[in-house]
Structure formats: C-alpha cells, structure tokens
Amino acid sequence: MLDIEKIEKEYIYEKEDLGACYKGNYTTFRVWSPVATRVDLKLYAEGKGDCLLETIPMMLDIKGTWYTKVDQDLEGKYYTYEITVQEETYEVVDVYAKAVGVNGKRGMIVDFSKTNPEGWEQDQGPVLKHYTDAILYELHVRDASMDSTSGIVEKGLWNGLAEENTKSPDGLSTGLAHIEELGVTHVHLLPQHDYGSVDEAHLEQNVFNWGYDPMNYNCLEGSYSSNPFDGAVRIKEMKHLIQTFHKHGLGVVFDVVYNHTYQSENSIFEQTVPGYYYRMKADGSFSNGSGCGNETASEHKMMGKYICDSVCFFAKEYHVDGFRFDLMAIHDIETMNRLAKQLKEINPNIIIYGEGWAAEEPLLEETRLAKKKNARKMPHIAMFSDNIRDAVKGHVFEVEAKGFVNGAADMEEEIKFAVVGATYHSQAQEGKEVSWAGTAGQCINYVSAHDDLTLWDKLALTNPDADEETRKAMNKLAAAIVYTSQGVPFMQAGEEMLRTKPGEEVAGKFTKNSYNKPDAINSLKWERKKTYADVVAYYQGLIAFRKAHKGLRMAEPGQIERHLQFLDLPRNVVGYTIQCADLEEKTKEILIIYNANNNAVTIPMPEGDWEVYIDGKQAGVQALRRVKGKQVSVDAISCIALLC
Numbered sequence: 001m002l003d004i005e006k007i008e009k010e011y012i013y014e015k016e017d018l019g020a021c022y023k024g025n026y027t028t029f030r031v032w033s034p035v036a037t038r039v040d041l042k043l044y045a046e047g048k049g050d051c052l053l054e055t056i057p058m059m060l061d062i063k064g065t066w067y068t069k070v071d072q073d074l075e076g077k078y079y080t081y082e083i084t085v086q087e088e089t090y091e092v093v094d095v096y097a098k099a100v101g102v103n104g105k106r107g108m109i110v111d112f113s114k115t116n117p118e119g120w121e122q123d124q125g126p127v128l129k130h131y132t133d134a135i136l137y138e139l140h141v142r143d144a145s146m147d148s149t150s151g152i153v154e155k156g157l158w159n160g161l162a163e164e165n166t167k168s169p170d171g172l173s174t175g176l177a178h179i180e181e182l183g184v185t186h187v188h189l190l191p192q193h194d195y196g197s198v199d200e201a202h203l204e205q206n207v208f209n210w211g212y213d214p215m216n217y218n219c220l221e222g223s224y225s226s227n228p229f230d231g232a233v234r235i236k237e238m239k240h241l242i243q244t245f246h247k248h249g250l251g252v253v254f255d256v257v258y259n260h261t262y263q264s265e266n267s268i269f270e271q272t273v274p275g276y277y278y279r280m281k282a283d284g285s286f287s288n289g290s291g292c293g294n295e296t297a298s299e300h301k302m303m304g305k306y307i308c309d310s311v312c313f314f315a316k317e318y319h320v321d322g323f324r325f326d327l328m329a330i331h332d333i334e335t336m337n338r339l340a341k342q343l344k345e346i347n348p349n350i351i352i353y354g355e356g357w358a359a360e361e362p363l364l365e366e367t368r369l370a371k372k373k374n375a376r377k378m379p380h381i382a383m384f385s386d387n388i389r390d391a392v393k394g395h396v397f398e399v400e401a402k403g404f405v406n407g408a409a410d411m412e413e414e415i416k417f418a419v420v421g422a423t424y425h426s427q428a429q430e431g432k433e434v435s436w437a438g439t440a441g442q443c444i445n446y447v448s449a450h451d452d453l454t455l456w457d458k459l460a461l462t463n464p465d466a467d468e469e470t471r472k473a474m475n476k477l478a479a480a481i482v483y484t485s486q487g488v489p490f491m492q493a494g495e496e497m498l499r500t501k502p503g504e505e506v507a508g509k510f511t512k513n514s515y516n517k518p519d520a521i522n523s524l525k526w527e528r529k530k531t532y533a534d535v536v537a538y539y540q541g542l543i544a545f546r547k548a549h550k551g552l553r554m555a556e557p558g559q560i561e562r563h564l565q566f567l568d569l570p571r572n573v574v575g576y577t578i579q580c581a582d583l584e585e586k587t588k589e590i591l592i593i594y595n596a597n598n599n600a601v602t603i604p605m606p607e608g609d610w611e612v613y614i615d616g617k618q619a620g621v622q623a624l625r626r627v628k629g630k631q632v633s634v635d636a637i638s639c640i641a642l643l644c
Ligand code: CA
Pocket: 103, 104, 194, 195, 196, 197, 198, 200, 215, 221, 222, 223
C-alpha cells in the first residue's frame, strides 16, 4: 500500500506548472509521481497511430515531480509519458493535459493564445449578484439539434448549438434562440470534459451518451467538435460557443464529474501514482461511492489541488460561468470551499452547485463530506433539493408515487419547506425535514433533470386516468411552485414543451435512464413547441414574473423569515404573502396560493388593491385582472399569484 501520510508530508507540489507549458520556442513538462522510478516523455506527430518523433528521459526534480524542457517549438505535437512504477511500465496521457487528440489517447501541445475567437478579451458572462437570480436550464449538446425539426445545420455539435436564429418547420425559434426567448439565465451543459464512451473516430455512428464517464478532465470531449482529430479545433469551437452564449446574455455551466473515473486500474491517474488518487479499502480494492467502480480522494492534497486547478482552468481559459458537481458528497468540504474561493477570485459571478449525495457510502467520515446535511459549512455552494422534487410530483424512485400536484393529500408541510428554499422558517419547520440551507441561494429547486422520468412522463404514470388538460394543469402547478419558491430554479431542457422520453424501460412506455439511448429518445422534438404553445408561454411568463420580483429571490439570511408569511388555508392548499417594502421592489406585497385540490377554492383576501399575474392558464408581468371583493377563487390544480 502507498504511504499516503508520507506523501502528504513530503511530496506535495504546489506550483502551477504541472503538465505541458508551451512557451513558443520551448515547452516544459512536469508530472507528479513520487513513486515512479523512471519517466520518459514521448513526442508524437499526431494524436493516434505510429508516428513517434522522440523519446526524452525526464529528470526527477523537487517534490516527486519529473521534469524536462524541450528546446523546440512543439505547437501541434502530441505527447504521452512512459512511467515505470512498482516494476510496471505504463504509457499514459498526462493527467494535466489541456488538450488531447482523437479519443483522448495522447495529450496535445497547444498555443492557447491562438485558440481565442475575435473579441475574446472583451468576452464576459452575465453578472450574477446572488445565486437566487439564476435560472438554470439543463441541456445535452446533442439534444438541442439532432431532431429534424431543429432547423439546426451542424447537428450534434457545439457549432450547431451556437447557431443563431434557427427555426423549426413551424417557424418557431429553436436551440439558442429558443433558450434566449424562454428567459433563463444559464445553460447547464451535461459533461463537456473528454469522456470515454463515444468513439470520436466514428461520429457517423451517431452514438449518444450523457458523458458521466470521464477520461481527461482538463480536455474537452471530441465528439461535439467538427474535427476530433485535431485537438485544437474543439478548444476553438467551445470558445466560440461560450462567446456566442455570452453575447446573448446567457451564462454557461459545466457539469463536472471529478468523483470517479471511467476506468479504475487502467486509468491514467492510477497508472501515474497507483493508490493515490482514489479511496482504497484496506484490502487494496477500490471504494465505490460513485457506484461506477471507484471514487476519487479529494481529501488527498494532490487530488484536491487537481480538482481546484481544473475548474479554475475552465473558468480562466474558457470563461465558464458555473460548475455543477456530480455526486458532490464524494468530495470533502475543505476542497469544495477552497475551489469556491479560488473561482470567486477569478470571477465573482460564478455559480457552484452539486448533488449533495453519493451513490453509495463514500470511504470518508460523514462530517467531512460535501453532502446536503453539511451545506451550512459550504456557504458558496448550492445543492439540489430532492425535497421539492419529491414533494411536488412524488418520489423519484417510486414510479407511481404521487406528490402535491398529482394527488397526494396532506403535503402542505413539505411544500412550505420547499417554498422557503429549505432554509429555517418558524412556520415551515413542522415538515419531516430539518432545514439544511443556510440561505435560499444554497437550494436548487427542480422537478425534472436528465436523470429519471421527465416531469410529463411521471405525470402520465402517476395519473393514467387523468385527461391531458388535467395533467397539463398539474405540470403548470409544478412549474409555478418551482418558479415562485425561494431558491434557485432549475429545469431539464424541454420541460417547457412537455418533454417525453418514450421507450420500454418504465411500464413499457417511457425511458428513465437514457444515458446511452439513441437520439430518437433523447432529442428535443421541436414540433412540441407548437403543440404545447400554451405551456411554453406559461413557463416564459413564470420566468419573467420571477425576474421582475426580488421578493421571490431573497438572498440574505433571515430575510425569508422576516418577509414571508404563510396563511392558514384549507387542506391541500398552500399560500403565503411576501412583504416587499424594503426589497427594492415597486410592489408592496405578493400573494401566492397553490391549490392542489380537484375543485376550486375560495380564499379570503388580505387588505389591499390586488391584481392577478399568474393563474392556472397564464403567467407573466402583465396584470390579468383585478380582484373584486374580499375574496378570490383559485381554480382546481392551479397557482394564483397576485400583487398589490
Ligand atoms: Ca472522448
């Protein structure tokens, strides 16, 4: 077994020059492997094939690093390290490689200054004063364009997602134009780092994968680029995509998967420093908190540094506006706080959030894990609220389980807990869960994501006898709860057009785990935008309403407790007022009611001159009608929002 303690004490290399540092007429290479007995640098003409140019022995330098300097202009050349450890010799890609050739087999030496599009120095993502101002839209690059109705030319590629003013055959905007029209603030892209499951050399096979099988963390996936064989092309195309999104006022969030790697024994991390980058059990086997065969060890200093360096590289070099950490509870709190601090120094507008859970129990004390119950120890990191997700529409793993909107009775306390963004509120603590968010900005509210059933499919399974209009009402109420609750709203792309993923997997009708399913199942079908135009407009209206009201986006600790008050209402109805006087609002007061009953309810109105902005049919920033009299009727399965 590796002596981790000794390494942590004596071999921590803190400088920034790990990997290949291109300096024009020379390039330096440095790789950390305190256990290696020999390291050679191998230079290649291309990213694959038999084209070795030179093998250069590297020297053991300080803190267990191996170093060499090559006095040639190596731009565009590829490289690997041949590392001998424990009497085995492996040829590996540099874990610090910033570019790779096809299928990530060799690192590439790139002059990054030549990869910048015109105007890159001026490029800037959106300003994000508080996390609660963000509205997140989760998208797979291929899903936007692969269907024939997308009107996008470069299907499946970043270039396609960057196409402007694209239209469906119905003449409605698609892709980027649609996202902008919807009004969200950030597009969260499923993994963009190089992953293993798609053969980049054969893109014509149109293989789809979510990408949760990371290979080279600091490199981009080749299958979204127009030429995966030249490692520089993907860098340029990603920058073009991000610059284009920024021009349209949209931020770009990367979904990052540092918690495990695609391979275990054969991964480049394990072959570079065996036993260091992963949590190993006493018997020498890999601990498996990810459920994917291994879990990384962020609490080991060089792994923690690696994760920090990697996200900082994306923030600096690519102007990425946020990071979503997959199975974040595998990582340790200290590393997460350190990377948040470093990222905020690069760009204070960056948003950081993650899944506050793991797949299986990680091999680290619970008090150190970046999990939901420890959220208050990580004030700059937000976490997905499985509370709102399951309360609104029913438990995620129980296909037929219902929630508040689709027929489960007595969910009022769970909904109140969702409304206050899982923060402390004296009227909302009678539910089953203790508040875990220090501020609402730490709580990501959602009812759909790439995992599991789409919201629309879930409703079809929980309420098979309900007609389409009723299920639309349920869907709208679910969305209204997400967009009016305190916290950070998040949605799966296409939820606004009642996305469905057909298939055999669930009840012979739908697909839950579509990670490797064909585009036909996964892609957005843009004709649904016309079919369900009323629902799309409703989402647009909810988003506009949210953006118009700071009262829905309270960010400071204690604010929600002071301003938001729940009303005493009938069964299966939740309602509350928000006093907006000192929230930089023109509005004096907001009143929101969710009625989950199958019948309309009449609610007495507080004093004031009230106008309706959201009801079961419409939502937006224009008043729909004035309330006459001292009470208001709330339709069956609907939300009503009023201002005075
Ligand atoms: Ca790949």
